[in-house]
Amino acid sequence: MTFANRHIGPDTDEQTHMLKAIGYASLDALMDAAIPEVIRWHGTLELPAAASEEETIAELRAIAAQNRVTTSMIGLGYYGTHTPAVIRRNVLENPAWYTAYTPYQPEISQGRLEALLNFQTMVTDLTGLTTANASMLDEGTAVAEAMTLAKRGSKVKSQVYVVDADTLPQTLAVLRTRAEPLGIELALVDLDAGDALPDEFFGLHLQYPGASGAVRDHAALIEAAHAKGALVTVAADLLALTLLRAPGEIGADIAAGTTQRFGVPLGFGGPHAGYLAVRAGLERSLPGRLVGVSKDADGAPAYRLALQTREQHIRREKATSNICTAQVLLAVMASMYAVYHGPQGLKAIAKRVHDHALTLAGSLTAGGVEVVHNAFFDTVTAVVPGRAAAVVTAAATSGIDLRLVDADRVSISTDETTTPAHVAAVLAAFGVRETAPAVCGAKPLGRTSEYLTHPVFSSHHSETSMLRYLRKLSDRDYALDRGMIPLGSCTMKLNATTEMEPVTWPEFANIHPYAPASNTAGYERLVSTLEGWLAEITGYDAVSVQPNAGSQGELAGLLAIRGYHRSRGETHRDVCLIPSSAHGTNAASAVMAGMRVVVVACDELGNVDMADLHAKIAKHAESLAAIMVTYPSTHGVYETSIADLCAAVHDAGGQVYVDGANLNALVGFARPGKFGADVSHLNLHKTFCIPHGGGGPGVGPVAVRAHLSEFLPGDPLEPGDHHAVSAAAHGSAGILPISWAYLRMMGPDGLAAATGTAVLTANYVAARLREHYPVLYAGNNGLVAHECILDLRPITKSTGVSVDDVAKRLIDYGFHAPTMSFPVAGTLMVEPTESEDLAELDRFVAAMIAIKGEIDQVAAGVWPAKDNPLSNAPHTASAVTADEWEHAYPRSVAGFPEGVDRTAKYWPPVRRIDGAYGDRNLVCSCPAPEAFED
Incomplete structure (x- = not known):
């Protein structure tokens, strides 16, 4: 039996029965009848013939072998970590967790929601702020959302956003991408050089610790920013916050960052759960998903998504963010890492990480090597005039990757996986043979407040207890391992185990996104092959897998259109036509790309009203930038007017964006890049089998025709005028083997x-x-x-x-x-x-x-x-x-x-939940156990 026969549920006899019920003799006859001939494609995709599951695994093994797993001490927000086996096996590799859908039906999602509430509690405790959301896409997008949150929350009219020059470079790249279309001006301040704050600015971004490793006391700076009416975001390392004063304790309004080092593999850049937390008074402006505590019909406490669950659908072009997803599976892993280790365990890990950094700093100093900063957590920057590259090369021969800052400076980051042997090898690369104690570190900013005091963080430290806790939560949920999830627009099809297997192989899981190119040949081959296959399937000329969600694919596609018009001197083209039936993120993405939204009506059959379309095109012809249309339509219909729609927009000088949410109805039968579209985003977590994971991870590649290819997202660490929509060049690369395997086997x-x-x-x-x-x-x-x-x-x-x-x-x-x-x-x-x-x-x-x-x-x-x-x-x-x-x-x-x-029988754990009560009485962290007593 072929893999396709196993993936496709109805066998030949069942298909014959179903075809008879609807009056067709064959699948081809059905598709000929359903798909308008104007877009129907009768060719065969130029993809490799289907491989067996065993052949596919062997090919992926060969690709993985081209990656070189080394000890990464590069840092920059990505760190080696040990995923506890009980979490890896029972969350990451467990279909009860990875095949679940977004918890819009809370009564059958109580396990996931409890895990996410643990995540929110972990973040609020460590950051010292009052409310956190249920995760962001990565650190870069979390910080970008913090910037726009500060813009909404500040009463200052200035468009200036001040950014710490010691910010992670990839974060800075994403900030630049997001700021420019919105007219926000970024102003970099060098805190070490004593740069003064400008007279007027609406927000301030600080990195804590900085990219250089420096730990600074930001309290006075935050106070000065507040005096000018600005809101302050601190991008903080959560593991460091077990030892350092919390952002909320030094006055921060917002904290943002990543939870990657809480047991989530590097994965060449993702997927990882970012986080975003706010002080009291800002919670109703918090973007993304927020889990809250409500009550069910019997008055028992019950969890649900609160407030912004459908913000994009309700507010559309007035939405403040296009984020409609999260990184649930990874947030669950990070939260369970905190549950498993508890406050003392996390502090012990952080202390060990810090001690290794202290040993490095002290030994380098004793060996005559200058260390730039006296206060640090895990990252030491050393000055070696003219020989930085030689030091990095010497370390690489020992299997250790360091960060080359410039010709004179090398940065070394320690993490949970660092050993004394690694420290000794790094010192040897600098020419230092003896270890020595150090007197510097983070002690002046030491944390004294408690964190993770809820009983859940002190109850499951044994393997037995943790295993049973995870089982208890998964039993409270409904996922594809129980039965069908027939969700329109969301394509919940089963994700084969063979597709999932490679994700946890060390050759894919343990690669740093900024590892030397010599270590990543396998990933580059995987990515380029997958991008080529996706281009062939869609009929486009180029694809980027960088966007790590469909919403970010939308933004990337619209930014490509914006860049194209600007390159032609047509900066006045800023109107985006959007049908009234469109997914709410379309309008939000258009606004984020600097466009004005004009709504096109739909007729009584749910199709785009062509008369209204032509009227809107005529009215806005000079300023028309694009139209965004979903195909098949959001109403689940193959609209016959799609070719006419594309032609009309092109005749007026606009570009056509086809939302790829419904590509599952086109693959092999129609190709958007050939029937008139210029750009699409694709949902790998829908059509191409990456599992939804309870609401994330997703991957939203952007595909374009040749004239837009130069405007695709670029590597955030590469210089140039390109934009970056994610913090890593290939986004959530760690899960791309899933779609690669699906396509190879089908x-x-x-x-x-x-x-x-x-x-x-x-x-x-x-x-x-x-x-x-x-x-x-x-x-x-x-x-x-x-x-x-x-x-x-x-x-x-x-x-x-x-x-x-x-x-x-x-x-x-x-x-x-x-x-x-x-x-x-x-x-x-x-x-x-x-x-x-x-x-x-x-x-x-x-x-x-x-x-x-x-x-x-x-x-x-x-x-x-x-x-x-x-x-x-x-x-x-x-x-x-x-x-x-x-x-x-x-x-x-x-x-x-x-x-x-x-x-x-599946029994729901709670009765119907009172959503309005939960919104009126917003509780977004773990309730006391007494709340569940009968």
Whole structure:
């Protein structure tokens, strides 16, 4: 059996049955009928023929072998760390964690949400601030978001943002990318040179410790900035904060950074969980996801996403950030690292790291080598006039990579993996043979306050306890290892174990993003091959995998369009047309790219209103920069007017951005780069099998036609005028082997078969459910693309049963709900994907039909409108087994509705959660254990 046969759920007989149900003789006939001929591509992808799982692993082994694993002492925000095996095996390698979806359905996400609340608590405790979000994409984007947060929060009208010259260079590159389109002026200050603050500025960014390793007392500087009305961000190393005074204790308003060194592998730059924390008063401006504590229908504490869960959808072009995702899987790992080690364990690790740095500094000084700073945590910068390169080369011969600062300076960073042997080898590279004690270090800024005092950080230090805690949390969740997650627009298909395996190989996991090129040949081969395959699939000419989320791919694509227009002297082109149905991040990304959003209406069929489009183009022809359109449409339809749309925008001098969110309906049958688009971002965590991980990691490569290729993101450490949207040149490179393996094993025929099957399953579900729930939109021949929208609004109007009621009742039937109220309020968008077999599809269909029967019971008055299985859903085991039962329907209907397998029942851990209560009473750190007492 081929891998494609294992990836694609329905076998040949099942596909024949499904095709018959919708009236087609073959997949090709279905696709010919569904896809408009104007974009239909009848070629074959020029990709390698499918390899077996064993062949693919062997090829990846050969690629990995081209990477050279060394001891990295480069630092710059990336450090060697030991991932506890119990966390690696039971989180990173566990499908219960990595195949889960974003916790928009909190009742079936309590395990993930608790882990993220631990993460938020860890960050607030260590930074000394009051509220942290549930993670950011990396340190660079976290700091960039902090900058715009400061702009919103400061009352100063200045556009100047002051940045510490000792900031990590990759962070500075991302700041420059994000500042320029918004008209923000960055002003670098050299604190060692005594540079004065400008007269007016809205914010100040400080690195703590600095990129050079220097630990400075910033309290007076922060006070001076506050006196001028500015807000202050401190980019702090969390491990250092176990020994150093917290940013909140020296007056910082915002703290940002990364949690990578808390047990998350280097991965050539990612994925890693950034963090962002704020003082009291700024929490409602915090971008990204925020986990809060609310209560369920029984009054028991329960976790949920709070406040900004759907900010981009609600505020669109007025959104302050395009961040709609997080790095959940990596945040869970980092939080569990803190749980496993506890405050004393973390402090012991930090002390050991610092002691190695002290030994280096003292020995170098005793050996006649100048050390630049007297106060540091883990990084020592040494002055060796004219021989810095020779020192770095000498260390490399011992298998140790140091940072070459310039011709005269070398920087050495210690970490959790550093040993006395490493220290001795580094000293030998400097020509120093004896170790000596040091009297410098970070002691003047020593921390005295407590942190991680919640019992969770002192309860699970044994392997047994940790293992059981992780199992307990995963049991509270619903992921793809339990059943289908039929989410429209999100493409939740199973991620094969063979694809996942290489991620934890040392040759991929333990490579520093700024390692010498001689150490990274395997990664460069992997990246270039994958970018080439993606270009072939999409019909574009060039691809960059740097964006580490779909939102960042959007931004990168729009910045490429902006750069193109500017290169032609057309700086006045700044209008971005966006259909009213578009994903909310589109509008937010356009504003971040310095564009003005003009909304184009959709017609009654959900398609772009071509008359309104032509009117908007005519009105804005001189200033038109781009149009952003999702294809197939956000409504799950292959719009027939897409070629005309592209032509009209091009005729007016604009560029066409096709959002690749729905590429799962195109691969092998249509190529955006060939039917008129100029740029797309792709979601590797959707179409190309990188798992969602509970809401991240994602990868959002940007693909462009040749005329835009020079404007793709560049290496943040390379000089030049290019922009960087992530802190590492290849973004979340550590998970790219997943998509590489998927493409290698599927081959051109398998990819096309997957697309056809995805469209087949969606149309099968639509056909089976159409008589029970209206299917809102359809395209050619009454067909949908890879998803369909079920319209519950008439049901709600006539019975009072809401889309929320149906979504929560699906939990009782053992399903994750489809996408709720997007793109149309009061609807469910269903995307079955190609990886669900006929039995699972029929189980879902049966559940939806049974639920319609329950709705009919409410409509007939058999069950009261306010006391029925839908309004009370979901039902927990404790609710169903309570001594008293006063509902109008029996316990068996509540807990074991029609068709549910009693031997495999999933019980939600909490009842329906009161979201409004949680927003009114914002609690975003771990509640005391007493809160859960009955």
